[in-house]
Amino acid sequence: MTPDASDALVHDPKGGMPRLLEIMRRLRDPQSGCPWDVEQTFATIAPYTIEEAYEVADAIEREAWDELKGELGDLLFQSVFHAQMAAERGLFTFDDVADTIADKMLARHPHVFGDASNAKSAEQQVQDWETIKAEERAAKAETGVLDGVARGLPALTRAVKLQKRAARVGFDWPSTDEVLDKVVEEAQELREATDPDHAAEEFGDLMFVMANLARHMDIDPEEALRAANAKFTRRFGAVESALARQGRRPEDSDLAEMDSLWDAAKAEEKARG
Known part of the structure; x- marks a missing residue:
């Protein structure tokens, strides 16, 4: 592409996917690109990819549809970034990425695209x-039964996926009751841990069993924890607001008072239904 054609494309507000790909190529140009973009690698960009996926999920959870377009664009840019780095190394191109997922969707939906x-x-x-x-x-x-479960998944999500794989071959508790018994057992082992390393190990075991309990109860543990985080944030914000009305901050209060304000916020939420 000539310089003039490249400039015309990157400034075309309706340039679509070719425009984004050209912008990415120019950002990574060793001579004229952005120094920060040029020095990035797959490993350094991966955390941003995960973060952008969570921001998409957050916008959906909040039903912030006006934000979702931008968040999806940010996530798409991560795919474009990785594909550009791969193209520079002769591994694959963005078109290869698109073709690969298209082929996969055809293969996995024979009832739509085939004779099934x-x-x-x-x-x-x-x-x-x-x-x-x-x-x-x-x-x-x-x-292996557990092969292919991505290591980069959030730990709770990966735990559930590992357990689902094991359950397919019969390695699973028969009911929720046995899992609850295991929760009690693991909690006691955590209580009895004698050093920090042992406590960390037992805490991990307890979290793993809690993920198993969530699976047995058909609960998404990541979603449940996000909801709990949101509830904590909301109620602590109510505590801060109550103190602010008195011209005070949390550090000017004590646990007993803040706990009382927390209970008041909780009761108010329940009253609102």
């Missing part, structure tokens, strides 16, 4: 999806 029957329940189609994914893992020589 579409007269199935959503549950049956999920089972078919899992069968196809198992075949894909086998083609990659991922023969």
Whole structure:
């Protein structure tokens, strides 16, 4: 692409995907690009990719539809960034990324794009999806039951995925009651831990069992914890507001008073339903 054509494209407000790809290419240009963008690697960009995915989820959770377009754009930019770095190393291009996911969607939806029957329940189609994914893992020589569960997932999410895989081959508690018993057992082992390393290990075991409990109760532990975080933030904000009306801050108060204000905020929330 000539310099003039490149300039015209990057300044075209309707340039779409080609415009974004050209902007990314120019940001990474070793001679004329942005020094920060040029020095980035897959490893340094990966945390931003995860962060942007969470910001998309946050906008959806808050039903902030006016923000969602921008957050999806930020997430798309992460894919473009990784693809540009891959292209520079001769690994693959953005078009290869798009073609790969398109091929995967065709392969995983034979009931839409192939000859398979579409007269199935959503549950049956999920089972078919899992069968196809198992075949894909086998083609990659991922023969272990737990192979292919991404290490970069949030720990609670990965715990649930590992447990689901194990459950498929019968390695699972038969009911929620046994999991609850295990929660009590792990909590006691944490109580009895004798040093920081041992306590960290036992705490991890307890969290893993709690993820298992969430799975048995059909609860998304990440979503449940996000909701708990939001509730804590909301109620602590009410405590701060109550103190501010008196011209004070939390550090000017004590636990007993703040706990009382917390209970008042909690009661008010429940009264509002």
